[in-house]
Amino acid sequence: MLGIKRKIRQYFNERGLFLSLEKIxxxxxxxxxxxxxxxxxxxxxxxxKKIDLTLSNKTDLxxxxxxKLIKSLPKTVKQIDIVGGGEPLLCxxxxxxxxxxxxxxxxxxxxxxxxxxxxxxxxxLISSNFExxxxxFHAATRHTYKKIHGIDHFNQxxxxxxxxxxxxxxxxxxxxxxxxQRDNICEIENFVDLAYKLHVDKIEFGxxxxxxxxxxxxxxxxxxxxxxxxxxxxKIDIDNNCSDILNEYNSKLQxxxxxxxxxxxxxxxxxxYNNLEILANGNAYPCCIxxxxxxxxxxxxxxxxxxxxxxxxxxxxxxxxxxxxxxxSLCPMRLLKQ
Numbered sequence: 001m002l003g004i005k006r007k008i009r010q011y012f013n014e015r016g017l018f019l020s021l022e023k024i025x026x027x028x029x030x031x032x033x034x035x036x037x038x039x040x041x042x043x044x045x046x047x048x049k050k051i052d053l054t055l056s057n058k059t060d061l062x063x064x065x066x067x068k069l070i071k072s073l074p075k076t077v078k079q080i081d082i083v084g085g086g087e088p089l090l091c092x093x094x095x096x097x098x099x100x101x102x103x104x105x106x107x108x109x110x111x112x113x114x115x116x117x118x119x120x121x122x123x124x125l126i127s128s129n130f131e132x133x134x135x136x137f138h139a140a141t142r143h144t145y146k147k148i149h150g151i152d153h154f155n156q157x158x159x160x161x162x163x164x165x166x167x168x169x170x171x172x173x174x175x176x177x178x179x180x181q182r183d184n185i186c187e188i189e190n191f192v193d194l195a196y197k198l199h200v201d202k203i204e205f206g207x208x209x210x211x212x213x214x215x216x217x218x219x220x221x222x223x224x225x226x227x228x229x230x231x232x233x234x235k236i237d238i239d240n241n242c243s244d245i246l247n248e249y250n251s252k253l254q255x256x257x258x259x260x261x262x263x264x265x266x267x268x269x270x271x272x273y274n275n276l277e278i279l280a281n282g283n284a285y286p287c288c289i290x291x292x293x294x295x296x297x298x299x300x301x302x303x304x305x306x307x308x309x310x311x312x313x314x315x316x317x318x319x320x321x322x323x324x325x326x327x328x329s330l331c332p333m334r335l336l337k338q
Contacts, residue, residue, distance in 0.1 A: 022274035030280030033086030036150025089116035102128035140190035
């Protein structure tokens with residue numbers, strides 16, 4: 001019955017007939033990070049911009065503002081993702097955010113590089129009944145990990161995962177996330193083996209977002225990725241998103257072969273129907289790719305309910321195939337076939 005309801009909701013959402021805010025993502029530390037991943041959006045910033053963003057944390061939302069924000073969310077909101085910008089566990093009051101999410105009976109999801117998953121943090125996540133933790137781990141060997149993450153936290157993160165899994169009960173679900181790129185494609189099968197050994201619940205693959213020419217150079221050969229993932233899909237019995245990522249890569253190859261390079265009605269965006277992104281400074285956006293590319297709306301000046309309404313035109317345009325330039329240049333692999 002629940003599956004039928006979900007499919008009905010998805011049907012109406014994809015056609016823009018029934019939209020409600022169901023999920024928000026918050027970035028409690030903005031730019032700050034203890035890793036230096038080579039494909040990250042932060043690599044595309046000028047030296048002055050990095051300085052400005054480092055100093056801007058003085059104007060970030062304070063813990064009492066996060067508590068007020070979460071308490072005032074519309075009843076339609078069921079999930080809160082805690083993400084970066086940078087590394088969310090650098091937030092000094094992060095466990096207080098965990099607690100208020102739990103008190104409000106919301107599904108909590110943490111996206112982290114895993115290096116700061118201390119016993120104290122893990123205990124707080126477990127007691128707050130967090131739904132899932134997605135750990136970015138883009139390698140299967142220490143050498144490649146250091147090359148991609150820009151720091152050697154390979155063994156540290158593995159030990160943190162082991163501690164987390166040995167101390168949890170049913171939750172949180174542990175997901176290992178692997179962004180496929182030229183320097184780690186040869187380690188995909190070993191990454192899957194590592195996930196088995198760690199007893200994680202799921203593995204997710206992601207594709208590069210080409211923020212600039214430098215990151216575009218990290219893209220692997222798409223045909224090779226498709227061949228590899230098909231091989232893995234046939235033998236893997238751990239939960240995974242191989243089908244989704246295969247669809248993304250196949251869609252990109254198809255788009256390249258079409259005469260028109262513009263996005264057309266054969267595709268739709270699954271992101272904007274029920275989502276808001278809230279940055280550390282309080283600015284809200286309808287999706288992560290739109291950040292800095294359209295004007296943000298401050299949650300200090302507007303309620304979440306009003307922000308959702310004010311982005312109606314944005315959603316209306318995409319639903320009716322009036323895509324923005326960044327939809328095509330930065331986010332084509334997130335578009336799904338109708």
